[in-house]
Structures are given as structure tokens and as C-alpha cells.
Amino acid sequence: MTNVTMVYFSPNGTTRRTLQYLAAGISRDCRQLDLTPFAGRWGKYYFGPQELVLLGLPVYRGLLPAISEEYFRCLQAEQTPAILVATYGNRAYGNALLELKEKAERCGFSCLAAVAAVGEHAVSREFAGGRPDAADREILFYFGRRILDKYLQQGRGTLPAVPGNRPYEQGDLSRTPLITDGNCNNCGTCAAGCPVAAINPADCRETDTRRCIGCMRCVHNCRRQARFLEKSHYDRIVAMLRKTAAIRREPELFL
Ligand SMILES: Cc1cc2nc3c(=O)[nH]c(=O)nc-3n(C[C@H](O)[C@H](O)[C@H](O)COP(=O)(O)O)c2cc1C
Structure with a gap:
């Protein structure tokens, strides 16, 4: 082989x-x-x-x-x-x-x-x-x-x-609104793991929304649950998925 x-x-x-x-x-x-x-x-x-x-x-x-x-x-x-x-x-x-x-x-x-x-x-x-x-x-x-x-x-x-x-339909190209809250202690895990270097390693609350692809890796990697999708955006996606991905x-x- x-x-x-x-x-x-x-x-x-x-x-x-x-x-x-x-x-x-x-x-x-x-x-x-x-x-x-x-x-x-x-x-x-x-x-x-x-x-x-x-x-x-x-x-x-x-x-x-x-x-x-x-x-x-x-x-x-x-x-x-x-x-x-x-x-x-x-x-x-x-x-x-x-x-x-x-x-x-x-x-x-x-x-x-x-x-x-x-x-x-x-x-x-x-x-x-x-x-x-x-x-x-x-x-x-x-x-x-x-x-x-x-x-x-x-x-x-x-x-x-x-x-x-x-041709491919581009779909919804709006940026994914990711939020960091007060639980963040700036440990740097999210920035180190970001596949597109969108998070500022010196201040993890700063995300370059033009670079961010919304992959959610930072959300899953955060040990303090300090990062998440903006709630109304999250609720909209989950409601759509309940109809289409159940x-x-x-x-x-x-x-
Ligand atoms: C921004 C974004 C868009 C997605 N769009 C779709 C989609 O159109 N259809 C679908 O079934 N899943 C969609 N997903 C789910 C991913 O395809 C799925 O979670 C995939 O398993 C992630 O791969 P990974 O674990 O290798 O990162 C999307 C996820 C993200 C973060």
C-alpha cells in the first residue's frame, strides 16, 4: 500500500x-x-x-x-x-x-x-x-x-x-457575534487555539470580527464558559435547526 x-x-x-x-x-x-x-x-x-x-x-x-x-x-x-x-x-x-x-x-x-x-x-x-x-x-x-x-x-x-x-449560493454572510463576559480571566486559551488568529492574545475580549469564521472553537475551549454566541443569534440558529436537523x-x- x-x-x-x-x-x-x-x-x-x-x-x-x-x-x-x-x-x-x-x-x-x-x-x-x-x-x-x-x-x-x-x-x-x-x-x-x-x-x-x-x-x-x-x-x-x-x-x-x-x-x-x-x-x-x-x-x-x-x-x-x-x-x-x-x-x-x-x-x-x-x-x-x-x-x-x-x-x-x-x-x-x-x-x-x-x-x-x-x-x-x-x-x-x-x-x-x-x-x-x-x-x-x-x-x-x-x-x-x-x-x-x-x-x-x-x-x-x-x-x-x-x-x-x-453557481454556489453564498447564503448568510453576516458575522458571528461572539461575546466574552466578566468570567474571562484573559488566560489566553482561546487566542492560542483560534485557527484564524482572530483573538488578541494580549486581551482575549478583543476579537477581529473580519477574521473570525465563527467556528466556535473558542467557545468549546473556554474552561470558564466566558465565551458564547450572542443569545438572540444563538436562539435563532437553534430554532432553525430544530426544524431542519432533528x-x-x-x-x-x-x-
Ligand atoms: C459557522 C458554521 C456554519 C455551519 N453550517 C452548517 C450547515 O450549513 N449545515 C450543517 O449541517 N451543519 C453546519 N454547521 C455544523 C458543522 O458543519 C459541524 O459542527 C461540523 O461537524 C464541524 O466540524 P469540526 O468538528 O471538524 O469543526 C455549521 C457550523 C458552523 C460553526
């Missing part, structure tokens, strides 16, 4: 876990390239035709996060077979797989398979809490085996169409 590498942007870890479960069905020895840290996206990484790469990103508003531009700028492939993975919070993945396929191909990848998988919704655990769970893990392992079969039979792949429409969706494979 050739080199297998998983490349991911995963502020809250569900995309990383999804890739690990999928990769388990493909190879025992999978390398990891974590493009979540701000400092991780300055290098350039090359992949040859004999390698196999899993490319994972979360879905934001039915698309890839804007950070995907930087993610792909780091990568250069030479007809490298790729497995595309979009992780979404049980509502909808919209055009994310199509966008992922187009961006991967532009980078030189030759797409072999695509997976839409469900991960705990970053805004509220009420939606897909704990996912990917044990059942997802089994399904993803099985998907991995099926992808491996295709790879061994065909080498580099031709992926049929994935769901999605052009019924369990299962991982999908496109091969």
Missing part, C-alpha cells in the same frame, strides 16, 4: 475523527496533516501520483468555510487520488461536496470517492451530539473498505457527479 495521508481543517475535532474512522478501513498506517492551526497553513505540501490523500473540511452554511482557500493553497498534487470528506451538523451539506471536488481538482487531485458525514453541530450539542458515534464509525470503516477496493481495482479514480449546484441523517458515500 502506498502512503496514505489525511489532511484536515477541524476546529472542533469531528472532521478529524471522521477521517480517522474512514482511514481505518483503508490503511493501518495513515499520516496526518492538520491544517487547523493558523501556523500550519504557511507551508507547501506536495503529493505524488502513487499516494492516497483524504481531504476533510466541515460544512459552513452549505459550503466550505472561507478558510478552504488557504487550505488548498498549501497543497499541490500530481494526479494524486483523493477521497473527499465534508462533515456537517445533521442539517444539510448543500454545495460543499461539489465545491470540495472542484477545489481539489484545481489543485491536481484526481477524485476517487466522496463522503458526506455527520458530526456534532458546533453551535449546539442538541444536534448530532456525540457524533460521529459508534454506528458512524462502523459505517465509515465499511466505506473505507469499499473505497480501498475501488482504488486497488482502478488506481486513480474517476468520481461521478456529487450533489450540488453551480431527524438523524446517515453518512453517504459517492463512489
